[in-house]
Amino acid sequence: MKPLIVLLVSTAWAFTRGQYYYQGLMDYLENRMLAIEDRMELWHEQTHRYHTELQDFKKLTAVTMDGLGKEHSALLKDLEGAAVRVDRVEREMDYLETQTSPRACVNKADKVVEQGAWSVEERRGDEEEEEDWEEVHSRVSDCVDIISSIRSVKILKRVGSPKGMWTRDPRSSKVYVFNGTEGDSIYQFNSVLDFSSSPGVNHSRQILVPSLWRGPGSAVYNGYLYYVKQEADTEVQVVKYDLLSGSVTDTAMFPVDGYAPVYSLNPETVADLAADDEGLWLLYAASESEPNINLAKMDPAALDIEQIWDTRCPRENAEAAFIVCGTVYVVYNTRLASRSRVQCVFDINEMVLSEEAPLLYFPRRYGAHASLKYNPEEKQLYAWDDGYQILYRLTMKRKLLV
Missing domain, CATH: 1.20.5 (Single alpha-helices involved in coiled-coils or other helix-helix interfaces)
Structure with a gap:
């Protein structure tokens, strides 16, 4: 229990x-x-x-x-x-x-040339006509002009490659077209009117030069063509070519250390030759590490460099440049092409004050300028913009004497 x-x-x-x-x-x-x-x-x-x-x-x-x-x-x-x-x-x-005429040829000498009253041979050989040319030169050599504004724009036509150059010899009516960024031929027209009425560059006189010109930085001055030559693994040279006789009269070595384009937005421009009232000029970059554009005054006869300046105008975002009365106007843009503008001005005589320097904007057109060439007889620019040939007529004023 x-x-x-x-x-x-x-x-x-x-x-x-x-x-x-x-x-x-x-x-x-x-x-x-x-x-x-x-x-x-x-x-x-x-x-x-x-x-x-x-x-x-x-x-x-x-x-x-x-x-x-x-x-x-x-x-x-x-x-x-x-x-x-x-x-x-x-x-x-x-x-x-x-x-109105887009050429604005106002002096008697050019009108006589346009009418065919004398030839280039007669201008070079006849003493009386040389005196006439000396009178024209003396009238423009004492130059104290500065650009005030862009007075008008004329789009002449579109012909050729997106990049190129066209210009007119200040001492004649002939127009020269450089199609592309290099080649061994240029195209000559009797006048701006002849060029504007032509169907293309092939309907002109073709001039073959003995060596390739490099970049849209050539110049035509007083019957001579000045262009930049650079072949593979060779130094850069400036070549003087007689358009009348068809022969090279002189060459000069280029004062650069290696290949350095003068404008960053147009790397094809190895250097830029320009002619104005004061003579022949050369815009270049001394080396790839050089941040600014350099200016050299050249003797058009012997191609000797008379003097060199640092313009203090940067190469970065530079599109093109031109020279008027010894004053350099550098045109800038952006990588995505916008309105071109003159943003840096350099006067060799230091007569242009910083507050006097113009801030010029070019009218918005098609792309960006591949070249800008000033004609002192007409006071206008010959521009190449994305294959379009454009004339910018300028308004001038006198520099302030300091």
Whole structure:
């Protein structure tokens, strides 16, 4: 009997202990479920708040975008109106240009040449005519002019490659076209009018030079062609070519250390030769590490370098340059072609004050200038812009004497 009682007591104690264990487990699980429910409720509240804030942000964004759209439409209309007005002004300018000669050949000597009254041979051989030319030279050599503004623009035509050069000899009416960035031939036209009326460069006199010209930086001055020569693994040279006799009369080594283009936006321009009222000039970069454009005054007869200047005009973002009365005007642009502008001016005589130097913007045309050549007789620039041949007529004023 006693063992039975012990067994029953042990069984009852074990049952009671198991009941307490399972009850604690159930309480623990219930508490965890309540904590999870609280976290889920908090998550729902935060989600609802974020959703509400997102809806408010969307509404605000929609209102802002609607306002920006209206402002964009208004700005677009204003730009379209401005473009219409600019086109109208350009058409009026083109009409005015058609009423006047784009060559502005005002001196008697050029008119006589245009009429064929004397030839290049007679100008070089006849003493009386040489005196006439000396009178013209004496009239322009004492030059104290500076550019005031771009008076007018005339788009002559489009012919040839995107990059090239065209110019006119200041001492004659003949026009010379350099198609591309290198070659052994140039094209000669009797006048600007002859060039503008021609169907292409092939309908002209083709002149073959004995060596390749490199870059759109050549110059034609007083019956001679001056161009840059550089063959593979050779030094750069300036070549003087007689357009009358068809022969090279002189060459000169180039004062550079290796290949260094003078304009960063036109790397094909190894150097830039220019002719103005004062004679023949050379724009170049002494080396690839040289940040500025250098200027050299050259003797057009012997190609000797008479003097060298550091223009302090940077090569970076330079597009082209031209020289007027011994003053260098460097034209700058951007990698994505925009409006060209004269941003640096250097006068060898230091007669142009910084506050007097013009900040000129060229009218927006097609791309970027591959070359700009100044003609001192006409006071205008011969420009090559993405295959278009353009004339910029300039307004001049006198330098301030200091």
